[in-house]
Amino acid sequence: MSDTPQPAPKGQEFEQTLDQSDTKVASFERKHHTLLERIQHVLHNNPTLVPVIVLVISLIAFGLIAGGKFFSAFNLSLILQQVSIIGILAAAQSLIIITAGIDLSVAAIMVLMSVVMGNLAVFAGVPSGIAILIGLAGGVGAGAMNGWFITKVKLPPFITTLGTWSIFYALLLWLSGAQSIRGQDIDTEAPFLKFFGASFNLGGARITLSAILMILVFVVLWYMLNKTAWGRHVYAIGDDKEAADLSGIRTDRTLLSVYGLAGFVCALAGWASIGRVGSISPQSFYEGNLDSITAVVIGGISLFGGRGSIMGALFGALIVGVFRSGLRLSGVDVLWQVFAIGWLIIIAVAIDQWIRRVSA
Amino acid sequence: MTTPVVQARGIVKRYGHVTAIDHSDFELRPGEVLAVIGDNGAGKSSIVKAICGATIPDEGEILIEGKPIKFNSPIEAREMGIEIVYQNLALSPALSIADNMFTGREIRKEGWMGKYLRLLDKPAMEDFARDKLTELGLMTVQSIKQPVETLSGGQRQGVAVARAAAFASKFIIMDEPTAALGVKESRKVLELIQDVRSRGIPIILISHNMPHVFEVADRIHIHRLGKRLCTIDPKDYTMSDAVAFMTGAKEPPAQDAG
Ligand SMILES: Nc1ncnc2c1ncn2[C@@H]1O[C@H](COP(=O)(O)OP(=O)(O)O)[C@@H](O)[C@H]1O
Ligand SMILES: [Mg+2]
Numbered sequence: 001m002s003d004t005p006q007p008a009p010k011g012q013e014f015e016q017t018l019d020q021s022d023t024k025v026a027s028f029e030r031k032h033h034t035l036l037e038r039i040q041h042v043l044h045n046n047p048t049l050v051p052v053i054v055l056v057i058s059l060i061a062f063g064l065i066a067g068g069k070f071f072s073a074f075n076l077s078l079i080l081q082q083v084s085i086i087g088i089l090a091a092a093q094s095l096i097i098i099t100a101g102i103d104l105s106v107a108a109i110m111v112l113m114s115v116v117m118g119n120l121a122v123f124a125g126v127p128s129g130i131a132i133l134i135g136l137a138g139g140v141g142a143g144a145m146n147g148w149f150i151t152k153v154k155l156p157p158f159i160t161t162l163g164t165w166s167i168f169y170a171l172l173l174w175l176s177g178a179q180s181i182r183g184q185d186i187d188t189e190a191p192f193l194k195f196f197g198a199s200f201n202l203g204g205a206r207i208t209l210s211a212i213l214m215i216l217v218f219v220v221l222w223y224m225l226n227k228t229a230w231g232r233h234v235y236a237i238g239d240d241k242e243a244a245d246l247s248g249i250r251t252d253r254t255l256l257s258v259y260g261l262a263g264f265v266c267a268l269a270g271w272a273s274i275g276r277v278g279s280i281s282p283q284s285f286y287e288g289n290l291d292s293i294t295a296v297v298i299g300g301i302s303l304f305g306g307r308g309s310i311m312g313a314l315f316g317a318l319i320v321g322v323f324r325s326g327l328r329l330s331g332v333d334v335l336w337q338v339f340a341i342g343w344l345i346i347i348a349v350a351i352d353q354w355i356r357r358v359s360a
Numbered sequence: 361m362t363t364p365v366v367q368a369r370g371i372v373k374r375y376g377h378v379t380a381i382d383h384s385d386f387e388l389r390p391g392e393v394l395a396v397i398g399d400n401g402a403g404k405s406s407i408v409k410a411i412c413g414a415t416i417p418d419e420g421e422i423l424i425e426g427k428p429i430k431f432n433s434p435i436e437a438r439e440m441g442i443e444i445v446y447q448n449l450a451l452s453p454a455l456s457i458a459d460n461m462f463t464g465r466e467i468r469k470e471g472w473m474g475k476y477l478r479l480l481d482k483p484a485m486e487d488f489a490r491d492k493l494t495e496l497g498l499m500t501v502q503s504i505k506q507p508v509e510t511l512s513g514g515q516r517q518g519v520a521v522a523r524a525a526a527f528a529s530k531f532i533i534m535d536e537p538t539a540a541l542g543v544k545e546s547r548k549v550l551e552l553i554q555d556v557r558s559r560g561i562p563i564i565l566i567s568h569n570m571p572h573v574f575e576v577a578d579r580i581h582i583h584r585l586g587k588r589l590c591t592i593d594p595k596d597y598t599m600s601d602a603v604a605f606m607t608g609a610k611e612p613p614a615q616d617a618g
Contacts, residue, residue, distance in 0.1 A: 045507070228478040229466035232459055239452040246414065246450035248435045248464030306454045 043355045047300040047308045050351055051315035054298075054344075058319060062326030070329050073204035077211070081199075083295075083321035084210040085110075085276050088269035089288055090295035090313040091217050092262040097296050098225070099258055100238040100305025101150065101157035106266050107288025108168035109142045114270035115172045118181040118280040121190035128192035136267045142168060143263015144256060151252040165289065172282050181280040197275025210272040217265060218314045225310055234258055238305030294341060295320060298348045302356065319344065363426040364389050365531050365562050371410050371420035373403075380406035381417065382586035388531060388564055393557050395573040395594075396566045398583030398606050404566045405447060407583065408533045411564075412444050413437040424530070435464070441529030447536050447566075449520045453509035458482070458489040460508050461523045492526045493518070496552055514545025521552050531562045538569055550576055570599040579617050582606050593617040 043049055063071045089106045096103040113135040120131035142164070149160040186193050199208040225231035233254045236244040245251050274280055299316030301308030320341060327337045368386035372379070380403045388394050398404050410417040413431025422429050424440065431437045434444065444450075451460050462485045468474035469481045490504045496518070508516055517537055524532045534553070538546040546569075553563055553576050567573050573580060574594045582589045582605050589605060590612035604610035 044510075223477075227480055229468070229480060230478070232455065232463070232466065232480070236452040236455060236459075236463055239454045243448070243450040243452055244463070246434060246444070246446055247452075247460075248438050250435070306452070 048312045051299045051312050055315050055319050058322050066326055066329040077205035079321040079325050080211040081208045083317045084214040085269055085273045086291045087214040087317040088217050089292040090317050091221055092265035093292040093296050094301055094310045094313040095258050095262045097301055098238045104161040104289050105165040106292050107285045108165045109263055109266040110270040112168045112172040113139045113267035114274050114280050115176045122181055122185050128190040139263040139267025140260045144260040147256040147259025151255050176282040183279045194275040196272040210276045213272050222310050235306050298344050302352050367423040369421050371417045373406050373417045379586055384587035388562055391560055391562055392578040393563045393576050394579050395577035396581045402583045403586040404583050405535055412442050443524035443528035443532045445520045445524050445534040451508045454507050456505045457519055458486045458504045461489045492522050496522050513540050525556050528561050533564045535566045591617045
């Protein structure tokens with residue numbers, strides 16, 4: 001080793017041997033070790049696999065325990081119908097949670113907008129179609145209000161939506177006078193409000209339009225999230241907002257659009273809920289916020305943002321529906337249904353944490 | 361004399377009571393690799409961020425190719441062909457390599473599917489990303505859909521550099537690109553820098569690593585206490601001279617590098 005500078009063609013002297021060294025570092029090959037690590041990797045790349053497996057296993061298990069009445073086409077379509085409203089809310093919630101936010105106001109927006117539609121169409125004589133459009137626009141406005149506080153005033157989503165939850169809830173009590181709008185009044189004045197309550201028979205199954213709407217909402221949002229630049233930006237923001245900013249995404253604008261869209265989907269759920277419930281009740285779906293979060297979490301969407309497929313929330317909602325129905329048909333007390341859902345949430349989050357620890 | 365690619369005069373940036381940049385000048389010339397060195401906290405990151413719109417300076421003037429420019433965001437700089445490899449890389453870990461390369465400038469499908477349904481042309485983006493990485497000798501081809509978080513530090517750095525190299529038409533800024541890398545990975549990045557320069561794209565390289573700086577830089581900008589102290593030609597000075605200037609142990613030369 002001498003200190004005199006050599007005419008080094010490439011790199012420092014100590015680096016000369018690099019040319020002979022193995023070149024693997026620069027390639028993107030990777031080695032898997034144990035079976036568990038391999039599973040971890042598969043789940044990491046396909047976060048929806050867990051809820052799908054859970055759904056299939058619980059269907060089989062309840063089919064065995066509760067027998068034919070559980071597995072009948074009628075019961076399965078009933079589960080679909082029962083989860084449809086919470087399912088649509090869960091779709092809205094997924095959008096927010098993928099951006100690493102949370103929305104505690106989804107159910108309040110939904111019920112508020114169903115009250116707005118009902119008041120306008122049933123009491124004010126506004127044509128149903130226009131009342132519905134106003135309600136849907138109101139949903140966008142309510143969502144955008146959340147988005148404005150979060151992006152412009154820089155408030156945390158949890159606090160913002162905790163506040164607007166109360167605000168929207170108070171508004172809906174005021175607008176409704178804490179009174180329900182009866183089903184008969186809707187039927188005579190504005191039957192179109194109940195559009196999504198209509199159903200048709202298919203084999204032994206009874207398919208309601210609200211269930212079809214739910215599936216449609218998931219398919220459209222899945223497309224937007226996975227096949228458009230907007231969707232990639234939503235994921236990038238949830239993943240690492242600062243990085244998204246630096247790589248040229250207009251993060252505030254995108255976030256605002258996410259909250260506005262979520263509000264729209266909530267209002268859509270509000271319209272569908274009128275048909276599903278048959279009346280407009282200010283007291284309905286009070287736990288809808290938490291139910292929607294439950295479906296999202298069980299669906300393998302990370303509460304830390306940027307990870308998981310929106311389809312997971314659909315499976316999450318279905319898992320909750322299957323558990324409720326299966327346990328009820330097996331003659332299990334309601335309290336154990338609640339107990340089981342609680343465990344599902346904790347296990348789902350634990351699995352998410354484990355998947356996120358995937359080693360490079 | 362040719363017009364500098366970037367010329368900044370009297371830039372000031374304050375963060376509360378801290379003056380990160382204190383009336384600093386800056387100059388990048390066509391086709392060169394300009395190294396920026398200085399102690400921790402000297403304001404190296406701050407001055408390059410001011411040049412590319414990532415922060416907005418409080419005072420001063422920036423000329424790009426002779427024209428005065430005021431960027432309000434890095435997006436505007438990027439639209440002019442200025443690319444930045446940030447110290448923290450600015451990649452989205454859960455997204456794929458291809459997604460990361462195209463963040464903010466995705467390609468849509470031709471025809472109505474792209475126009476009305478805004479459908480992305482994923483195959484086109486993946487092919488482009490694969491080509492770019494292959495061109496830079498960075499990959500074996502089958503894994504362009506792999507999430508960035510499953511890559512090693514050097515591979516991530518490679519993705520960030522490839523992204524910058526693929527889209528830059530004016531110049532590239534690299535903030536400590538080898539700081540977190542091993543010997544072999546650093547070498548790869550230095551080769552990339554020389555590769556990019558050979559295509560005529562000037563580079564601003566912030567680095568602490570004197571051997572790396574002296575190997576690739578055409579000129580060295582020494583930053584001290586928030587401003588440019590001097591510029592030197594690496595052929596005229598030793599590494600210890602440079603360190604002495606940057607720490608204040610030695611007076612800077614009266615004449616800047618020509
Ligand atoms: N966003 C910020 N907010 C507050 N202070 C900052 C910020 N960015 C940089 N600084 C301060 O400005 C000074 C220069 O920082 P920086 O440009 O990162 O230096 P360098 O890159 O040379 O290490 C430091 O004192 C740092 O603490
Ligand atoms: Mg720095």
